[in-house]
Amino acid sequence: MLQATVARRRDAFRLDVAVTAAAGATLVVVGESGAGKTTLLRLLAGLDRPDSGRIVVGDRTYFDAAAGVEVPAWERDVGYVAQDYALFPHLTVRENVAFGLRAQGMPRRAAQPRLDAALEGLDLAPFALRRPSELSGGQQQRVALARALVTEPRLLLLDEPLSALDLGTRQAVRGELRALLARLVCATVLVTHHPLDAMVFGDAIAVIEHGTLTQVGVRDELLRHPRSPYVAALLGVNLLRGTVLRREAGVAQVRTADGALVVADPGVEGEVFVTVNPQEITLSLEPPAGSAQNVFRGAVIEVVPEPPAGDRVRVVLGTRPPLVAEVTSHAVAALGLRPGSEIYASFKATGVKAYQ
């Protein structure tokens, strides 16, 4: 169980966050690079000192500015896997994994069983005598995990665990890591800039922007109700802010800064968030004849293929309000879409969600 409130200012950058993670659960902190993710992990690990705040793991207080408590990094039960793993290049895999046990003064012989278990547990036994430079990226990551976990930390910190891997391995390792995290009894904090990783790993997800947490919640909560344009962009949905004008017959009119929308009745009045799933948006060259209540005309700004699926394409539209649609590559070809094409974007009121 981790409970931490930390603040640290360096030059113009200020980090000020409160995070909690239950034992056995994973908190994913997701945000752009430079948002303060690595700084947060370094503060929790004890590699940097917060200006103020408190860090408690289980029944131990590692840092408490008010009480003058500061436990050095090497006395904290915290495992830390850096972005590029930082495996000791002069030691073999086995010596790397043994490092934490030996550093605590455990004799070689006594460390043996735990060492073997750690190597076995991450399928590293065949590589035990190799040096890190002789391993693939995925194997290096497993060594870093084994090295951090062999000391049985109460808090595990993972900094962008997949970013050092090439695309091919990333998919496989993502699955392995997810299974491993599910087995762990310690609390885990994982930071990533990748929304998909956040969705895959996070029991709880915290969104960090410019050093502060802008939204914290469970995965489904975030998916359903993003509260900032950043989170929406992260999840790939259109997010608008507006005011409910009229509610009747199961639908409502919402006025945004860039025009009005017809949405399914949110059941509330006043200021609301409105999300439009990009897949709900239909593109056409002529005004649509169907029952869609929301029709906008505008130019295509950009056509972006979605990398993993291949078949899906995101179309950024210069409509008012600005929208992003997701269509098949077949549709892009059929409509002859390219930047500058004039187009109609339409979607039904039921494809829009409004909430407070």
Added chain:
Amino acid sequence: MRGRSLGALAWRIFVLAAVGGWLAFLGLPLVSLLVRVPPRELWARLLAPASLAALRLSFVTSVLATFAVIVLGLPAAYVLATKRFPGKRVLEALVELPMVLPPTVAGVGLLLAFGRAGLAGRALGALGLSIPFTTLAVVLAQVFVASPFFVSAATAGLRAVDARYADAAATLRATPGYTFRRVLLPLALPSVVAGAAMSWARALGEFGATIMFAGNLPGKTQTLPLAVYIGLQTDLQSAVALSVILLILSFTILLGLRFAHRLPRTPWVPRVAGDGR
């Protein structure tokens, strides 16, 4: 175009001539030493008792001095490489000072410090100890002039070790001392060894501070360079023979350092500083 290629040609000729002249200037004295005494004669001179005594003394004192430099210099290098504190630049300059200070000045300083009336000398005198003009004085003079070569190289080597390794060690329960022994030192080892070798070479060649502080007592304080100096006035052949030995030793150390980094035992030697992060 014509003018440009003429200019380029002139530049090449100038560079070749300058480098050639410089090499000739460096090489001529060395070659002169080597051809002066025939090999058989050289061997006989070296095995003469006086030469052997100087050789033995130089070897023993320079090795002792190098060990002392390592023991005293490693903590200093660690502090300079990893800590930040006010006055650090002053300390850095101080550490390197013996590199440029005339050795005779160092000798006078040592004499004033450890002489009978000196600051440390008086305290030692009270204990019945006198350092000047002893073999210990030879070692102290060598430590004084040789230490910067080691401390500079070791500091640079320790500083070049990526901080993320020390960070990783700290999160793996390693105290700073354990991290130094098991991570920093092994990773900086090539630089540390190079620094020690340079230090040894410098101690071996030490003359000025030694003659001021330790005198020129055969078998006790007369090291190889001092024997060369004396020999020049009494027995030129012996002086040349000892000079050749010093020349070969120094050149071997420098050449060895240039090949050492290719040793297969050190695959982790950082080839470039930083890793593009």
